[in-house]
Amino acid sequence: MxxxxxxxxxxxxxxxxxxxxxxxxxxxxxxxxxxxxxxxxxxxxxxxxxxxxxxxxxxxxxxxxxxxxxxxxxxxxxxxxxxxxxxxxxxxxxxxxxxxxxxxxxxxxxxxxxxxxxxxAGEALGDDVKARKDPRAPQLAKRVIDDLVRTTPHATxxxxxxxxxxxxxxxxxxxxxxxxxxxxxxxxxxxxxxxxxxxxxxxxxxxxxxxxxxxxxxxxxxxxxxxxxxxxxxxxxxxxxxxxxxxxxxxxxxxxxxxxxxxxxxxxxxxxxxxxxxxxxxxxxxxxxxxxxxxxDPHEGEAVLEREISNAYNRAQATAEVKGRAKWSQKADAQRAEQAAAQVAGGAQxxxxxxxxxxxxxxxxxxxxxxxxxxxxxxxxxxxxxxxxxxxxxxxxxxxxxxxxxxxxxx
CATH class of the missing domain: 3.40.462 (Vanillyl-alcohol Oxidase; Chain A, domain 3)
Structure with a gap:
């Protein structure tokens, strides 16, 4: 911004x-x-x-x-x-x-x-586990589930x-x-x-x-x-x-x-x-x-990418004229724009x-x-x-x- x-x-x-x-x-x-x-x-x-x-x-x-x-x-x-x-x-x-x-x-x-x-607040987890708990389950499994419900009351x-x-x-x-x-x-x-x-x-x-x-x-x-x-x-x-x-x-x-x-x-x-x-x-x-x-739509997408390529090269050229070389980030932007244009030419949107x-x-x-x-x-x-x-x-x-x-x- x-x-x-x-x-x-x-x-x-x-x-x-x-x-x-x-x-x-x-x-x-x-x-x-x-x-x-x-x-x-x-x-x-x-x-x-x-x-x-x-x-x-x-x-x-x-x-x-x-x-x-x-x-x-x-x-x-x-x-x-x-x-x-x-x-x-x-x-x-x-x-x-x-x-x-x-x-x-x-x-x-x-x-x-x-x-x-x-x-x-955790009540939903306790109620769901209580309704689905099998009374014939092993005691170890019941203790593990009860400990899980008790120690994670705010994780639901x-x-x-x-x-x-x-x-x-x-x-x-x-x-x-x-x-x-x-x-x-x-x-x-x-x-x-x-x-x-x-x-x-x-x-x-x-x-x-x-x-x-x-x-x-x-x-x-x-x-x-x-x-x-x-x-x-x-x-x-x-x-x-x-x-x-x-x-x-x-x-x-x-x-x-x-x-x-x-x-x-x-x-x-x-x-x-x-x-x-x-x-x-x-x-x-x-x-x-x-x-x-x-x-x-395909025509609008192609126009957008062409503008991106032009803007990327213009920014790189303007920086090169002032500082002697373009920034690496500007070169990367131009490469990404060209890659996106190639993908659109291959049918991407x-x-x-x-x-x-x-x-x-x-x-x-x-x-x-x-x-x-x-x-x-x-x-x-x-x-x-x-x-x-x-x-x-x-x-x-x-x-x-x-x-x-x-x-x-x-x-």
Missing amino acids: SALAYYWAKFAWRRAARFEATSYRRVLLPHPYALDLPGVGATSTLIKAHDPTTGRSVGVVHDRARGYMTITTLLAPGGSLMAPTGTVHSSLRTWSSVLDAMSTDDQIKGASVTIQITPG ASVAPWMSVTVDPNASANPPADLAEQVAEALRVVDSLDLSGTGTDIERRCTDVDLRRLVRAAYDPAVFNARDSDFAELSWSECGPQAADDGWEEYAHDGGVSISWVLREMPRRPIAYSVLLPLLAPGRFQRRITLAYRVL VVDWTLMVTVTARSTADLPAARQELERAIKATRGIRMRPAFGAQAAVFAAGLPLGYNPLVRD
Whole structure:
């Protein structure tokens, strides 16, 4: 982030704060949209649809301003750390095929994968072990399990992964005539994405109750384990905060205070597939890790790489004229750009992506500890450089939720 961009963002945020545009209070006002979700979620609305293929209801988030629709899929929490290397490589190749399918479909505007880790107090682990314990098991095995439950009371966590795909149903050759046909078209496009073989198991499409739970529990973590009946009657606007204040480096809302960080720089070296493991490890505070994608079409991807090559050579030439030789990092940038261009010429796709992390503390007093925990997790990745989302805390917070907002999706 350049100094000019930083101070310009600081000026824009202070101007918005002066006009109280960074504060939200859910009160009844004589305005038609006074009770909408705040910020980037203001144009979204929730539609309860019926999926004829599964016979279940599906929640579809509709962006009323742009006409886009976002469908979220709940994934089964799992991993590939214990899998053979060949299986991991096969999963990566299959995932690249999924991204390739996104680039050739004009209706898919972007996608994001989010993993939410909510720490538990240990009761869930004890209850699960108690229910599954075999009374005929050997005494030694029982003692080992009991000692494990007793000595790790804070090591449990609830993991909730999901994938959101943003679709423009009107980008087809025959645009849908009404809202019902638009929902059906969006469901058809998302169903065409085959995630089998990517190492991810699909649990089900998010229902309207699932979406309400994910959004409401993000603003108020205390209700994360509430019953489905507590969310069934909530309106979409009631899933948002009752009050919120968007600060320069923090976002205060109903049940706590959140801090969000964004990707500062792409890794300049090959990284292992387990690089995100420190971020995904349970901690004291609720954490949400979001990878947002926008696959560029072949022509746009080729143009981007040509600009990267030209810029890399221009920077190296300018440095050589001043200092006598170019920096080694500039030469490496040019080599990487040429390598990427060669891969695109061989059929690969260019993906615009970013990484966002949000940590939520229950009180302002816990905010320093939450920030320290996040900083340690990022440093432990040893390859990913991130920074606070200066002046955009509320937007990054919402980008990790199934609200239909993806910062990489353009109009």
